[in-house]
Amino acid sequence: MQSEPVVQVQGLVKWYGTKTAVDGLDLEARRGVTAVLGPNGAGKTTTVETCEGYRRPDSGTVRVLGLDPVRQSAALRPRLGVMLQSGGVYSGARADEMLRHVAKLHAHPLDVDALIERLGLGSCGRTSYRRLSGGQQQRLALAMAVVGRPELVFLDEPTAGLDPQARHATWDLVRDLRTDGVSVILTTHYMDEAEQLADDVAIIDAGRVIAQGSPRSCARAAPRTRSASPDARGWTWRPCSRRCPPTLRAPR
Numbered sequence: 001m002q003s004e005p006v007v008q009v010q011g012l013v014k015w016y017g018t019k020t021a022v023d024g025l026d027l028e029a030r031r032g033v034t035a036v037l038g039p040n041g042a043g044k045t046t047t048v049e050t051c052e053g054y055r056r057p058d059s060g061t062v063r064v065l066g067l068d069p070v071r072q073s074a075a076l077r078p079r080l081g082v083m084l085q086s087g088g089v090y091s092g093a094r095a096d097e098m099l100r101h102v103a104k105l106h107a108h109p110l111d112v113d114a115l116i117e118r119l120g121l122g123s124c125g126r127t128s129y130r131r132l133s134g135g136q137q138q139r140l141a142l143a144m145a146v147v148g149r150p151e152l153v154f155l156d157e158p159t160a161g162l163d164p165q166a167r168h169a170t171w172d173l174v175r176d177l178r179t180d181g182v183s184v185i186l187t188t189h190y191m192d193e194a195e196q197l198a199d200d201v202a203i204i205d206a207g208r209v210i211a212q213g214s215p216r217s218c219a220r221a222a223p224r225t226r227s228a229s230p231d232a233r234g235w236t237w238r239p240c241s242r243r244c245p246p247t248l249r250a251p252r
């Protein structure tokens with residue numbers, strides 16, 4: 001028997017003024033790691049932020065761990081870990097102070113020192129957030145998302161801009177989360193990242209899920225997206241309404 005979905009999105013619509021960012025999106029994520037893949041501006045962040053309860057749907061329904069992220073946020077928040085694409089950290093705070101502070105908000109946090117070592121942040125614990133490099137800020141945001149031992153973690157482009165070593169440390173952490181039974185929804189531009197980490201891949205384009213399936217089926221169908229960002233548009237995706245590999249056609 002399949003487990004209950006950790007995320008269930010039906011007919012999600014989200015506008016910014018007259019701009020339609022999400023256009024009737026359906027997405028179901030089960031336990032494990034789900035990668036949400038798509039080009040710049042596809043609507044990945046808007047969808048994830050709506051699941052996190054930071055944005056209200058203009059239409060459609062969103063359930064996360066069976067709860068409404070806006071109306072039931074008090075019950076949901078302690079069960080979620082959230083890594084935003086940027087921000088969410090007081091820029092004058094030291095990295096280790098910030099992480100210890102977040103850890104104290106949780107009943108059973110991970111060991112902060114071990115997490116700092118694990119993510120290669122040992123040398124920058126006493127450095128203020130604004131003086132950390134982009135990659136270090138990224139890893140601190142990841143540490144803050146997981147320190148509370150959440151049931152479900154949202155990671156918005158967790159490896160964007162990281163060097164190969166930091167990228168692999170992040171991948172290892174995601175694999176460990178999965179082994180520990182934590183579900184992960186991560187957005188990425190990289191098919192190879194989805195192949196490495198995900199049980200399931202959802203491809204978003206123009207505010208809709210155009211395909212969902214195993215990384216292998218998506219990679220087979222989209223070989224040229226393996227190392228390049230899909231927004232390079234070596235291929236265009238033709239929408240398909242059911243769970244299946246995306247159907248591809250070369251641009252004319």
Ligand SMILES: Nc1ncnc2c1ncn2[C@@H]1O[C@H](COP(=O)(O)OP(=O)(O)OP(=O)(O)O)[C@@H](O)[C@H]1O
Nearest residue numbers: 016019020021038039040041042043044045046047
């Ligand atoms: N606060 C906002 N105000 C106005 N338009 C916005 C806002 N946030 C996003 N958009 C627009 O909504 C669309 C979807 O953006 P979103 O950030 O969700 O896409 P994305 O797939 O996460 O892109 P990326 O991969 O570049 O992060 C884009 O056209 C974007 O310009």
